[in-house]
Amino acid sequence: MATPIIMPRQGQSVESCILTEWKVNPGDEVAEGDVLAVIETDKASFDLESTASGTILELFWEADDDVPVLANVAVVGEEGEDISEFRPAASSPAQPEAPSASAAPAVASVDAPPSTASAAPVGISSPSTASSGVSPRARKLASARGIDAEIIIGSGPSGRVIERDVEAFLAGRPNLSASARVRALEDGLEPPRRGSGLAGMALAGDMRVPGSIEGAETQPVKGIRKVIAERMMQSLQSTAQLTLHSSFDLTVAQAYRKQRLDDGKSKVSLNDLIAHAIIECLKVHPEMNAHFLGDRIAVFEKVHLGVAVDTPRGLLVPVIRDSSDMSIEGLSSEIKKLASACREGTIPPDDLAGGSFTLTNLGMLGVETFTPVLNAPEIAILGVGGIVLKPKRSASGEVTYADYLPLSLTIDHQAIDGAPAARFLQSLVFHLETNPGQPFSQPNE
């Protein structure tokens, strides 16, 4: 009996997963529990396991598709079974049927009344949708030569791609070696304008991802990189970012850390102390612990601190939920645990969402100060730089040197003004210089 395999829901906040790689092909025999594909949610990757045994009858999605959770991704059953009932409605667009030559153009007709809305979204027409189909002969020739006929601009009726268009297209491209042709057909790669082989023949090593630039190694943007790209762009386009820089004298914080060790307590890092200080200061500056949602601002009761982690797969931001309930020791061990889960790729997706404030640290990489990018819709992010030696004047007027740690606070000016943000930063500096690792206490005026 044919059984659909669904995209599992990887945590409550996950609406879709990117199917990064199929591990099976139609016709393969699989057993329950076999890995069918690698999927990537928001920021972690998983194996998609088969929930049935039998033959893979159909794969509904292609690698790199963004698949909604609970959608059917594949069907397992016996050879010859009907699978049409399982085909998901939202699956990748079916191959367009070649329209007849008399078909109306797909784009809206020009004499339609202008829309009353401000502007129509751009990007509706792309070369593939603009083309009015591909003739069977053209498609056959194109596929034999390892190219995608859809990308060719057609000269037939309504821009239909006909055989001579494919021939003209091929004439402008290098001859492919046998191995290069296999890469074109199997991996969807394209040759450069001129290859490095005999008389410009394109060799396997010359084949590039479509859209590559000569002299550059080009990789498709997918998986985590794609998520980060979207998030960063969305952050910078939808928020009004302003960064405030300060620094704090490390003397007391370092003494605190040493004292802990002398007292036989657990080791805490400077980063842990800063995370703790953020939480303590947010208790007295709750307006900084918020999401800006366009028409409303949500101020959180508790602090859910996100901590940026550099991993081999890219930037991940695990969230320590209810971190305002934790002791410095609890916070320290939680940060360590989540960071290592991120590096190993075992972090549950739900732990990568729901932050209310983010901490990011580039100090260990020699950066002095930087302007962190908001993790929208959070309204603030604190960046920590590297230790710098600075002169300071004591109460007696004497100048001495001390180690300082730079702090850079980026805020969303839509939600919060510069002065209250500065006051938060001031509290943070005061706390770290006088009372690190302890509950916040107001300066004695």
Add this chain to the structure above:
Amino acid sequence: MKYDFAVIGAGPAGYVAAKKAAASGLKTLLVEKSKLGGVCLNEGCVPSKTLLQAAKTYHHAKHGSIFGVEVEGLSFDFPKAHAHKNQVMDKMRSGIAGLMKKHKVDVVEGEATLLPGLAVSINGETHEADNILLCTGSSPSVPPIPGIDSEHVVDSTGILNRETLPDHLIIVGGGVIGCEFACMYASVDIPVTVLEAMPEICPNLDPEVAAVLREELTKKGVNFKLDTKVESIDPKSVSFANADGSDSLEGDLVLVATGRTPNTKGLGLEELGLDIDPRGGVRADDRGATSVPGLWAAGDVTGQAWLAHAASRMAEVVVHNMTGRPDRMRYDKMPAVVYTSPEVAVVGLTKEEAEARGLKVKTGRIPMAINARYLAENPDESGLCKVVLEAETNRLLGVHMVGGACSEMIFGATAMLETELREEEIEEIVFPHPTTSEIMKDVFMAVR
């Protein structure tokens, strides 16, 4: 005089470049301080192959009994072989001269000095050129061995001019040149000893191919001492050391064949700011461009490949790039041959080289003796054919052969490599029967 293109050195790089450039309409100057044809024609490939053929003919005559051929009163007239060699060289040289004349290349005899600003001074005259190709070749290396300047010590140039046969030839260096001369002299019954510092001869070859060659030359009477370091050369003997301790061998002729050095001295290169690599070669990219714009380099002077056909190809690449046709060297697909009996012919990567590049490979290997033609013609000689394929794609990466006249069929493997054929395509190529070349098809059946 003002030229479009000036070529310094008339070896296999220089005359090919000059002809090709002139044929495409460039006003071309070719400078040569000695003889047209370079080392290849005058002191290398051509004379050595002529004498090797002489030695092979003698050897076949002497060892023809398996074919029912018995020769009495066999003798070897070495001066006569030299006369044939000289005739061949003269003919080839006049061929090049005629080619230059036909293409209206100005050939000037003299020593060239390069001047800053793409100019060259020859015999007191200065010529300018839009582009200059430096292809001054190489000379035998002289290792620092005490006694190396003795009269009975020769390099590959010197030995080709000697028309008398020694009683015992000692060869320092078991590389390609050392092996070819060892084969030549052993084939005419001269005792030969080869002293090689490395654990195997011809260290650039596939180790198994090198071993077959060593065994076959040993059968011809060559005595190989591997892992052996020469300490000094004395008037009648050569002292050496190896794991067994120090020893010496008597010999009346010593050939030093320990490699070659690019000819970069006395050309004014120091003044030009030309980038020279630590091993003495003029640094050139895969188009032949040096660090000085307009100054190109090809052949042995670059310290790359050390092969006449590589030099000619480099020259062709330079002229193509100079005249606006993109082209580049593909050193990975450069065939190489050792003209011993049996011959060694290789192209592409060995298994070890491919794996060092992180490629997953599979290999095939068959003895030449499974081939009917080979067995008929070479009854007493071992041979081997190996292929290296990329495991996942079946793409051909290398072919390594030893046996018979395999140099004549390596171009087929080169064509397969250049067009990146896979096992699937090669299977469909028809090889005529009975030819030794069929081995290149059959070897794929042994791939695992």
